[in-house]
Structures are given as structure tokens and as C-alpha cells.
Amino acid sequence: MGSNENNAVQWVEDVDVAAALIYFIYRSVQRHLARELAEYNIGWGHFAILMALYEREGVSQESLARSRGFDKTMIAKSLLTLEKEGLVYRKNDREDRRVKRLFLTEKGKRIKPGLDRIGSELNASLMGEMSPREASAAMGLIRTIAVNAARLP
Amino acid sequence: MGSNENNAVQWVEDVDVAAALIYFIYRSVQRHLARELAEYNIGWGHFAILMALYEREGVSQESLARSRGFDKTMIAKSLLTLEKEGLVYRKNDREDRRVKRLFLTEKGKRIKPGLDRIGSELNASLMGEMSPREASAAMGLIRTIAVNAARLP
Numbered sequence: 685m686g687s688n689e690n691n692a693v694q695w696v697e698d699v700d701v702a703a704a705l706i707y708f709i710y711r712s713v714q715r716h717l718a719r720e721l722a723e724y725n726i727g728w729g730h731f732a733i734l735m736a737l738y739e740r741e742g743v744s745q746e747s748l749a750r751s752r753g754f755d756k757t758m759i760a761k762s763l764l765t766l767e768k769e770g771l772v773y774r775k776n777d778r779e780d781r782r783v784k785r786l787f788l789t790e791k792g793k794r795i796k797p798g799l800d801r802i803g804s805e806l807n808a809s810l811m812g813e814m815s816p817r818e819a820s821a822a823m824g825l826i827r828t829i830a831v832n833a834a835r836l837p
Numbered sequence: 838m839g840s841n842e843n844n845a846v847q848w849v850e851d852v853d854v855a856a857a858l859i860y861f862i863y864r865s866v867q868r869h870l871a872r873e874l875a876e877y878n879i880g881w882g883h884f885a886i887l888m889a890l891y892e893r894e895g896v897s898q899e900s901l902a903r904s905r906g907f908d909k910t911m912i913a914k915s916l917l918t919l920e921k922e923g924l925v926y927r928k929n930d931r932e933d934r935r936v937k938r939l940f941l942t943e944k945g946k947r948i949k950p951g952l953d954r955i956g957s958e959l960n961a962s963l964m965g966e967m968s969p970r971e972a973s974a975a976m977g978l979i980r981t982i983a984v985n986a987a988r989l990p
Contacts, residue, residue: 692906692987696980701956702963703866705976705983707885708906710863712986713856715908719990732860753845753861755868803854810855812985814978822978823858825967827849829975830858832965833865834845837872 702829713806720802724795725769729754729762731799734771737788738796744777745784753834771795855982866959873955877948878922882907882915884952887924890941891949897930898937906987924948 692708699705717728726734736748743751749759763786766772771792777783811819845861852858870881879887889901896904902912916939919925924945930936964972 691900691904693984695904695906696983696987699980699983700976701960702976702979703956703959704885704888705979706859706862706866707881709859709979709983709986711908712906712983712989713859716986716989728860732857735857747844751844751848753848753865755864803856806856806989807854809989810982810985812981814981818978821974822982823853823855825971825975825978826855826858826862827852828965828967829963830849830852830862830865831846832963833862833869834849836865836869836959836962 706829709810713810716806717802720806724771724798726765726771729758730766730771731802733759733762733766733786734788734792734795734799735803737772737786737792738799741787742785745774745786748786766792859982862963866963869959870955873959877924877951879918879924882911883919883924884955886912886915886919886939887941887945887948887952888956890925890939890945891952894940895938898927898939901939919945 696705696708699708714728717731721727721731732752732754733748736743736752745759745763746756748754749756763772763774767774769791770789773787773789774784775787777785811822814822849858849861852861867881870884874880874884885905885907886901889905890896898912898916899909901907902909916925916927920927922944923942926940926942927937928940930938964975967975
């Protein structure tokens with residue numbers, strides 16, 4: 685890794701385009717999570733859906749897509765994998781049978797501590813040596829960029 | 838868009854995990870660039886490679902991969918598309934024929950102003966109403982996260 689890492693760090697220091705850095709961070713995290721999540725046979729997208737369900741089980745597929753900016757095709761495809769792995773199941777809403785609600789299986793619930801650990805270790809690694817104050821400023825600014833990104837045409 | 842956007846903005850305000858925001862920004866920019874770059878038949882990865890070549894033509898495939906943290910398979914695949922679109926060509930290095938260097942075709946050079954415009958409009962949209970001082974602080978913190986991401990196992 686050593687020299688590759690130094691080259692990339694050199695490049696990062698010189699970039700002044702937010703999207704290029706976001707792309708770089710995305711690919712680095714993607715590679716890291718591919719390895720960390722391999723034992724669960726899932727990737728980052730599935731991980732994101734599971735984390736959303738740990739927070740709010742029973743959410744509808746449509747509302748999950750809407751609230752997180754996931755596109756519908758991506759969600760539908762990811763859910764097939766999550767069902768195949770026996771982590772999630774879909775159930776029609778009692779009142780409106782066109783609405784599909786998402787639930788965690790026992791296995792889906794059982795892997796929560798492992799996924800939580802991966803998530804919090806990743807977050808700690810990304811924030812690194814930042815002081816709590818810097819970390820909170822960083823999150824505020826990244827949130828602003830995320831809100832702006834949500835408004836892109 | 839309206840209500841989807843509000844839902845996503847609501848979610849963004851509540852997130853305190855950097856990777857989740859990076860994922861969200863990545864997907865929003867990805868969707869935006871897919872549309873903006875459609876007329877060139879390229880996507881974000883190709884765009885990133887072209888921008889790198891506008892900065893430094895003649896770079897080797899290996900050094901491009903190393904310096905930007907692109908993985909080699911992704912670069913190789915993207916270069917096939919860029920060659921097929923007649924935007925880039927590869928040439929063996931004169932001194933070390935195992936090294937392939939990357940160059941822009943006339944067409945590749947011709948589309949630079951269009952791509953530059955897409956890139957700078959995107960950057961302006963992402964930074965939004967930030968003051969120059971906030972924007973520079975934001976870039977500094979995102980750079981720190983990018984350096985930390987480069988060091989992820």
C-alpha cells in the first residue's frame with residue numbers, strides 16, 4: 685500500500701474540486717466496505733438499507749427510496765439480494781395492499797451488532813484525528829454539500 | 838422532485854455518519870452527471886480520467902491508477918470506452934515499451950470546454966451559498982477525510 689497511498693495523498697492535497705474528492709472518498713470506502721462486508725455477502729448499498737431498517741423497521745419501499753434519494757431500481761435490486769440472503773422480507777400493508785413494507789428477519793437482526801461495529805469503526809477512521817469541534821464543523825459542511833447535491837437538476 | 842427533495846433534505850439534516858452523507862452526495866452527483874454527460878456517451882469515471890489528462894497528458898496508465906486511487910480494472914475498462922468514443926489513445930513509452938502512456942485525440946481536446954463547464958457548474962452548485970471562507974474550510978475538512986479514506990485497510 686505505502687507508495688500508492690502517498691501518491692493518492694499527494695493528489696488529494698492538490699485538488700480543489702469537491703466532486704473529485706467525494707468520488708475519491710466514495711471509491712476508497714467502497715473498496716474498504718467490499719472487504720468488511722464480504723462475510724455477509726452484501727455491499728455498501730445493502731448495508732445502507734439495513735442501517736435504515738435498524739432505525740425504522742416497517743418503512744415502505746417507496747418512502748425509503750424517497751427519503752434517502754435511493755433510486756427505485758437500485759432499491760428493488762438490492763432488496764432481491766437482501767431477501768435471498770434471508771436478511772429482509774417484504775409484506776403488503778394491511779390498509780393499502782399496493783404498499784410494500786420492509787422488515788428484518790431474525791438473521792437480519794442478528795447481524796446488527798457486527799454491522800454497527802463496521803459502521804462506527806469506519807466513521808472513526810474517516811474522522812481520524814479531528815477534534816470533536818472539527819468533526820462537528822466537518823459534518824455541518826458536508827451536510828450543506830449534501831443538501832445542495834439533493835437539489836442538483 | 839419537490840417533495841422527494843424535501844424528504845431527502847430532512848434525512849440529511851439528521852445524519853451524523855460521514856460515510857452515509859458521502860454515499861448520498863455520490864449518488865446525487867452520479868445521477869446529475871449521467872444526464873449532463875449523456876451527449877458525450879461517457880460517465881463520471883470517464884470524465885474523471887479526461888480531467889486528469891487535461892491536466893497532465895502522457896501520464897502512464899499505472900501512474901494514473903496509483904495517483905488517484907482508481908483501481909486498475911476500472912481504469913482499463915474506462916479506457917476501452919474512451920478509445921471507442923475516439924477521445925483517448927494509448928501509446929507505448931519509447932524507453933520502456935511495457936509502459937502505456939495516455940493521450941487525448943483531437944476530439945478529446947475539442948470537448949474540453951464543455952466538460953470544464955460541467956465541472957465548474959457542478960462545483961458551484963455543490964458549494965452553493967457558502968462564503969469563500971466556508972468553502973475553503975469545507976474543502977480542507979473533506980481533504981482530511983479523503984486522506985483518512987486513502988488509509989482505510
